[in-house]
Amino acid sequence: MPKSFRKFTDKTIIVASHNKGKVREINALLEPFGIVAKSAAELNLEEPEETGETFAENAELKALTAAKASGLPCLADDSGYSVEALNGDPGIFSARWAGDHKDFALAMQMVECKLQDKDAQEDDERAAAFICALTLAWPDGHVETFEGRVDGTSIWPPKGNNGFGYDPIFRAKGHDRTFAEMDGCEKQKISHRADAFKQLVNACFKAA
Helix, strand or coil: CCCCCCCCCCCEEECCCCCCHHHHHHHHHHHHHEEEEEEECCCCCCCCCCCCCCHHHHHHHHHHHHHHHCCCCCEEEEEEEEEEHHHEEEEEHHHCCCCCCCCCCHHHHHHHHHHHHHCCHHHHHCCCEEEEEEECCCCCCCCEEEEEEEEECCCCCCCCCCCCCCCHHHCCCCCCEEHHHHHHHHHHCCHHHHHHHHHHHHHHHHHC
């Protein structure tokens, strides 16, 4: 039997993130559904320590914490940059590689230095992916989790001023520009977050 998903029927949802770029992208995805989205920062909700060992575990932890604290359904994602030659790093530690000051220029340089240490020059040696686990959680503890992915190449030097995080060094497969060189609408069509969100919409936002 196909899995049965819980349907989202509320008009307000909490986006369990303090990352402004991430909240902006999720809000853009939610807008067509007429849902009022508020961020965890607006409600002064603290971010829990990310103790999970996978993207899905961390997304569920963040969504459940915010749902129980706010009494409202919450949407949380955990996403990161995964480089094949680095055994999937930085992965779930993508934000932590940027340090307390969120210095992603430093994080991107770390990725490149590690790739250079492995003498990774060709595209197939520099394979990378953005991965996103997206969780919708209700205050009663029920969760629905979906994982999206977009594959590509880690390039150097960084290119583009749009986006955030590792976007300037990621070129998606089949494209000749980095995520940071694309405008928001163009990136939304192919991003890992959009992939996960499409699965969420099909499972939980459409009529049964």
